[in-house]
Amino acid sequence: xxxVSGLTKQFxxxxxxxxxxxxxxxxxxxxxxxxxxxxxxxxxxxxxxLLRPTGGRVEVEGWSTSSTPIEVRRRIAFLAxxxxxxxxxxxxxxxxxxxRLQGMDDASLEARVDAVVDLFALGEFQHRLCGxxxxxxxxxxxxxxxxxxxxxxxxxxEPTLGLDLVSGGAIHRFIQRERDRGKAVLFSSHRMxxxxxxADRVGVMDEGRLVAEGTVAxxxxxxxxxxxxxxxxxxxxxxxGVAP
Amino acid sequence: xxxxxxxxxxELRETLRDRRxxxxxxxxxxxxYPVLMVASExxxxxxxxxxxxxxxxxxxxxxxxxxxxxxxxxxxxxxxxPPPAVGGSAPRSTxxxxxxxxxxxxxxxxxxxxxxxxxxxxxxxxxVYYSDASDRSRRGRSELMGAxxxxxxxxxxxxxxxxxxxxxxxxxxxxxxxxxxxxEEVGGYALGRMLPMLLIVITLxxxxxxxxxxxxxxxxxxxxxxLLTTPVPPGAVVxxxxxxxxxxxxxxxxxxLLSMLLTFRTGLFRLAAEAGxxxxxxxxxxxxxxxxxxxxxxxxxxxxxxxxxxxxxxxxAQNSLTPVYMLVMIPALLPVFPGIDLTxxxxxxxxxGVALFxxxxxxxxxxxxxxxxxxxxxxVYAVLALRFAARNFGREDVLFPASRAPRSRRRPRGxxxxxxxxNASGSGIPGERAAAGFIAVVAVLFFYGGRPLQIGxxxxxxxxxxxxxxxxxxxxxxxxxxxxxYSTLRLGRPSPRALAGALALVLGCMPIAxxxxxxxxxxxxxxxxxxxxxxxxxxxxxxxxxxWLLALLALTPAVCEELVFRGVLLGGTTSLxxxxxILLNGLVFGAFHLSFETAIRFLPTAWLGVVIxxxxxxSGSLWAGVLIHFVNNGTVVILASTPALRDLFADPQAPPPWxxxxxxxxxxxxxxxxxxxxxxxxxxxxxxxxxxxxxPPLDP
Ligand SMILES: Nc1ncnc2c1ncn2[C@@H]1O[C@H](COP(=O)(O)OP(=O)(O)O)[C@@H](O)[C@H]1O
Ligand SMILES: [Mg+2]
Numbered sequence: 001x002x003x004v005s006g007l008t009k010q011f012x013x014x015x016x017x018x019x020x021x022x023x024x025x026x027x028x029x030x031x032x033x034x035x036x037x038x039x040x041x042x043x044x045x046x047x048x049x050l051l052r053p054t055g056g057r058v059e060v061e062g063w064s065t066s067s068t069p070i071e072v073r074r075r076i077a078f079l080a081x082x083x084x085x086x087x088x089x090x091x092x093x094x095x096x097x098x099x100r101l102q103g104m105d106d107a108s109l110e111a112r113v114d115a116v117v118d119l120f121a122l123g124e125f126q127h128r129l130c131g132x133x134x135x136x137x138x139x140x141x142x143x144x145x146x147x148x149x150x151x152x153x154x155x156x157x158e159p160t161l162g163l164d165l166v167s168g169g170a171i172h173r174f175i176q177r178e179r180d181r182g183k184a185v186l187f188s189s190h191r192m193x194x195x196x197x198x199a200d201r202v203g204v205m206d207e208g209r210l211v212a213e214g215t216v217a218x219x220x221x222x223x224x225x226x227x228x229x230x231x232x233x234x235x236x237x238x239x240x241g242v243a244p
Numbered sequence: 245x246x247x248x249x250x251x252x253x254x255e256l257r258e259t260l261r262d263r264r265x266x267x268x269x270x271x272x273x274x275x276x277y278p279v280l281m282v283a284s285e286x287x288x289x290x291x292x293x294x295x296x297x298x299x300x301x302x303x304x305x306x307x308x309x310x311x312x313x314x315x316x317x318x319x320x321x322x323x324x325x326p327p328p329a330v331g332g333s334a335p336r337s338t339x340x341x342x343x344x345x346x347x348x349x350x351x352x353x354x355x356x357x358x359x360x361x362x363x364x365x366x367x368x369x370x371x372v373y374y375s376d377a378s379d380r381s382r383r384g385r386s387e388l389m390g391a392x393x394x395x396x397x398x399x400x401x402x403x404x405x406x407x408x409x410x411x412x413x414x415x416x417x418x419x420x421x422x423x424x425x426x427x428e429e430v431g432g433y434a435l436g437r438m439l440p441m442l443l444i445v446i447t448l449x450x451x452x453x454x455x456x457x458x459x460x461x462x463x464x465x466x467x468x469x470x471l472l473t474t475p476v477p478p479g480a481v482v483x484x485x486x487x488x489x490x491x492x493x494x495x496x497x498x499x500x501l502l503s504m505l506l507t508f509r510t511g512l513f514r515l516a517a518e519a520g521x522x523x524x525x526x527x528x529x530x531x532x533x534x535x536x537x538x539x540x541x542x543x544x545x546x547x548x549x550x551x552x553x554x555x556x557x558x559x560x561a562q563n564s565l566t567p568v569y570m571l572v573m574i575p576a577l578l579p580v581f582p583g584i585d586l587t588x589x590x591x592x593x594x595x596x597g598v599a600l601f602x603x604x605x606x607x608x609x610x611x612x613x614x615x616x617x618x619x620x621x622x623x624v625y626a627v628l629a630l631r632f633a634a635r636n637f638g639r640e641d642v643l644f645p646a647s648r649a650p651r652s653r654r655r656p657r658g659x660x661x662x663x664x665x666x667n668a669s670g671s672g673i674p675g676e677r678a679a680a681g682f683i684a685v686v687a688v689l690f691f692y693g694g695r696p697l698q699i700g701x702x703x704x705x706x707x708x709x710x711x712x713x714x715x716x717x718x719x720x721x722x723x724x725x726x727x728x729x730y731s732t733l734r735l736g737r738p739s740p741r742a743l744a745g746a747l748a749l750v751l752g753c754m755p756i757a758x759x760x761x762x763x764x765x766x767x768x769x770x771x772x773x774x775x776x777x778x779x780x781x782x783x784x785x786x787x788x789x790x791x792w793l794l795a796l797l798a799l800t801p802a803v804c805e806e807l808v809f810r811g812v813l814l815g816g817t818t819s820l821x822x823x824x825x826i827l828l829n830g831l832v833f834g835a836f837h838l839s840f841e842t843a844i845r846f847l848p849t850a851w852l853g854v855v856i857x858x859x860x861x862x863s864g865s866l867w868a869g870v871l872i873h874f875v876n877n878g879t880v881v882i883l884a885s886t887p888a889l890r891d892l893f894a895d896p897q898a899p900p901p902w903x904x905x906x907x908x909x910x911x912x913x914x915x916x917x918x919x920x921x922x923x924x925x926x927x928x929x930x931x932x933x934x935x936x937x938x939x940p941p942l943d944p
Pocket of ligand 1: 011016035037038042043644645646
């Protein structure tokens, strides 16, 4: 599970994330919904130990990101927006490499690599160089790469960005299955459909702050809107005629 | 196995699949040397043969004796052709002009002109005309000279015979010189000239692309985040990457060395054999060279990685690394020049020490002590470079910088094309680039304009160069770029306390500068002639003269140089941290006062620059700098121009009196205290922009 309290991240004069607090439990999918520049990526990077928070606390499975970042990293899969691959490695080599970096021993690694190759259907191109793969194939490889150690917490930054419906759908199914396996899933998005479809709970971010939180239904009825999109626009004060 | 090992193995595997790296590492050494050597030899032989084939056309002017003509005819590499048409009594210049034409058009390769009689024991005057700009003509000349010498020899024989003298009469001393160097030594000397540079450059090249690929490439492709969310400490990541890069550098250099030695072994290098040299290096030497290459490769690898990780893309990394690459080439070239000894100072100079040590190793004259110094200092630099790389890999602002908004190509509103050239962002304060460009232009102006002015017009020239080449460009720069002069140049009035602090600082600064000058006189020779010249310049014999000297040598630089350095340069570097901006300011100020003869001025001047920059930054007023600069220069003028005082400091090589040191430290501390107690310095950038971009206040 993920526990965020009072998280603040300052870049010079700019507060990209301000006093952000929320919690994601096991078996739950939590979505951070916000426009571009709202601070979603920054928040996820802080949780994934890539950035040091300016203030506040983040705990993952009870481990603090600031005092025990290595322990946190053992327990998370972080899928960044830029899902680049090493062009001159094959998917199989790539996944094996990440397994080794996760400290897996040879025996369990071999079996686990086979498992994720099956899970993400990489078999057909597992021995080709990553530089030659299509966009959808690359997305699957990059998921396989971060999940090789089967961690309890998944952090996905805009996981369906730039994907077609079919590939996006595959990711959706994957997220649901992981939730059902008892994992805590946190993902960010600026698209309503993904959030409506997947999230058990939603946090709406605007200018670095959490402006509302709840299930999709809660959010919609809370502001008397007819759809999540409308609710969102009202919450961030962007709807016409609504004063900020 | 620890994590760095996995990183290393993966990076190595990927690197070995990179065609560009393989090319540099394998193909270049394996193919380049044999090909290069064979080609150059063939080219040389070919050229020689072609020149030899044709008999050089030569012409004779004047009445040539028959025996000379006979000699000319009997030499197969010469062919006598009709001389260019020259009027019999034409003046010499006309004749030379027509010979020149004939040489240029190629109808003759050389012309011999005979004048005067041959009788008696006088010398016959013979002139040979040729063109030094043509290989063919130079060969014609040497053939012709040979023929003339032969003829002269015959005439001499004849004279000796007539006088009944032996030949030894004209050869009172018979000299023969013999080089006792072994062929290996001659070869080692020749190799030592060229090989160090090649080895260093290949090491450099070997690390160049992998360093870019492993750091900037990881950022450009967007693989860094996945890597850094694995439970591997950044140190292990850097280590794995850096070992790969350094290894590629070492292997490239080693293969290179090997290929070169093998090429020599095969005897392809026939010219060398003809020149009496054996190009071979003892195995122990090869091992030592190899050993020294390791810290060098570590240094390059770590340095390049550290720089590369700060950039966002291959292209940017390439642009940032290329100047470093060029810079490293300069010390690597040292062994090519004759007469440069491996002194302790050079031994601890990065790259230069290694290059010269390689040379000495190859020519078999290496000093083990110097070798140790080179190895240890290279090791130290390598460790420093590694720490630099590791630090950069641990910095989140380096790893995840703000994604840069595409820079608008349009020129800022309201600025004309010229202004936009100087002021690309249209802001009120110049940026680093504009300031750097300005300093570069001023440096060039001053270098080419300042000296002629000072030489041509003496003291007036100094005055002119300061005002016209420093102050005026600074003001023009601010004006043309439409910068805010008041903020950029910090023209605001200083508080009396700030001035008091500045005064205390300069009193402390001067003895320290003297101390620095004295200390470094152990390292660099002091050009006394130059200093004496300076002293002459500043001797004042009357009060008016002293006033003029103060205006010329203290007030003028205090205003003009402050405008440039603490005005535009300090104003343009506010995006750096204050500490860096101040240090940079001192270094640039010192470098600016650097000329070929006065390298000694660098450190003391840089120190003065740092002190002034600090005072100006802390007080927020350029006038504090003007004050310090004026007092510093004025003191020197008064001390040097007043004979009574000058005797106090008669020996310029003496250390400063010991009591000045504690006094100096005390003054510095007092000045620092006073300035630190002033209200915090205003950031001129935000002050100017009026805080328009300040974030909205945080909610309670
Ligand atoms: N490394 C950085 N340095 C400075 N500003 C940054 C950096 N990363 C993000 N920002 C700024 O922080 C704000 C939030 O960005 P981000 O977290 O990427 O938003 P989102 O992912 O919601 O689109 C933006 O204004 C962005 O420009
Ligand atoms: Mg984002």
